[in-house]
Amino acid sequence: MQPEGKLGDVRDPSLAEEGVRLVEWAGREMPVARLIKERFSREKPLQGLTLAACLHVTPETANLALALQAGGADVRLCASNPLSTQDAAAAALAAVYDIPTYAIKGEDNDTYYGHIASVLDAEPNMTMDDGADLAAMLHTERQALLGGVIGGMEETTTGVIRLRSMAKSGKLRYPIIAVNEADTKHMFDNRYGTGQSTLDGITRATNVLFAGKNVVVAGYGWCGRGVAMRARGMGAQVIVTEVDPVRALEATMDGHRLMRMDDAARVGDVFVTVTGGKHALDARHFQAMKDEAIIANSGHFNIEINLDALEDAAVETREVRPMVRQYVTADGRRINLLAEGRLVNLAAAEGHPSAVMDMSFANQALGAEYMAKNAAQMTADVYDVPLEIDRQVASLKLEAMGQEMDVLSEEQAAYLAGWETGT
Numbered sequence: 001m002q003p004e005g006k007l008g009d010v011r012d013p014s015l016a017e018e019g020v021r022l023v024e025w026a027g028r029e030m031p032v033a034r035l036i037k038e039r040f041s042r043e044k045p046l047q048g049l050t051l052a053a054c055l056h057v058t059p060e061t062a063n064l065a066l067a068l069q070a071g072g073a074d075v076r077l078c079a080s081n082p083l084s085t086q087d088a089a090a091a092a093l094a095a096v097y098d099i100p101t102y103a104i105k106g107e108d109n110d111t112y113y114g115h116i117a118s119v120l121d122a123e124p125n126m127t128m129d130d131g132a133d134l135a136a137m138l139h140t141e142r143q144a145l146l147g148g149v150i151g152g153m154e155e156t157t158t159g160v161i162r163l164r165s166m167a168k169s170g171k172l173r174y175p176i177i178a179v180n181e182a183d184t185k186h187m188f189d190n191r192y193g194t195g196q197s198t199l200d201g202i203t204r205a206t207n208v209l210f211a212g213k214n215v216v217v218a219g220y221g222w223c224g225r226g227v228a229m230r231a232r233g234m235g236a237q238v239i240v241t242e243v244d245p246v247r248a249l250e251a252t253m254d255g256h257r258l259m260r261m262d263d264a265a266r267v268g269d270v271f272v273t274v275t276g277g278k279h280a281l282d283a284r285h286f287q288a289m290k291d292e293a294i295i296a297n298s299g300h301f302n303i304e305i306n307l308d309a310l311e312d313a314a315v316e317t318r319e320v321r322p323m324v325r326q327y328v329t330a331d332g333r334r335i336n337l338l339a340e341g342r343l344v345n346l347a348a349a350e351g352h353p354s355a356v357m358d359m360s361f362a363n364q365a366l367g368a369e370y371m372a373k374n375a376a377q378m379t380a381d382v383y384d385v386p387l388e389i390d391r392q393v394a395s396l397k398l399e400a401m402g403q404e405m406d407v408l409s410e411e412q413a414a415y416l417a418g419w420e421t422g423t
């Protein structure tokens, strides 16, 4: 292991060659990020800015980091989850691409927060978060640095909720663009990305057959919709649990079975939490579960499954496969927890496919450019991604996919803009 220094702290720099191959492979499916990188190389919209990013350190993130670097930013990167780092990608970033990277798969909590502190040591002008841990540390332990920060971006639902709560209580000190709120982010990344990668993570960890299983999906936001849709596609009977009546109704009309978790706990074979909240699976649910139930989380934080209660319910625990810890209850039932209750799609698989991260990260890069230009006119609040950026990302993606769409004629546009014409 190399000492912490300019190039950060990664597991093994000798993995860099493998990492470069993975970064280039991911880049094949990231045409929008590539176009942005090419333009950024010419225009340098981020020149002179130090950008601290706390993201899942994957080959897709490496492609984003390279686009930001091409735009002139001095990029520093750390992990946004202790289990989501792909060590080869981290090595390539640090040893080949000259981006100081602080991320080791399986790092303990102290190292995780130490790594965030390390990227903050660079005194960033801009932040990029996935879950808001970087912004949270800046606003608590490192407030002296806040004066130098012009703005930031946030990738995920959980982070946006946290930052809105900071803004509401008057604690937020710089403007944030909520990348998650772009249509070209949540409708694709959260739905198709989480849908596919969550089933991928569960499959890699367990090799379970979904066909004929009862799959319980807790939460029917964009991620839950994706997981439910893909589980059904694999032949599972999908049960959804929800606390929001509109989403619950939507799940029902989408053809899923709606149940309270208290009831679903008795019949589920595989449970996936994607609520963004706390303890969707709790002590009473573990008491009701069938022998050999599989439980996994794909929400940002590892608090959707009450891990302390699971520990309390067990008389014995054992690692039965990589990423599968079995909890044996006093009455002999076995409950299989995947990936320590952390994001199963990133911990047990590779996260979302590159083609979908292309759009999320295009929003990140264009958001950073927008922030660099407009931060002086923005107040310390949470902003949506400007509509022009959202539409630009969709248009570029369609073009890259070789898809063509219609354009309104002048007559059609005038009709839609007016109100006079009726029946």
Ligand code: ADE
Pocket: 055, 056, 057, 058, 059, 060, 061, 346, 350, 351, 352, 353, 354, 357
């Ligand atoms: N979040 C989900 N999947 C991801 C990936 N492949 N890279 C970075 N962040 C992600």
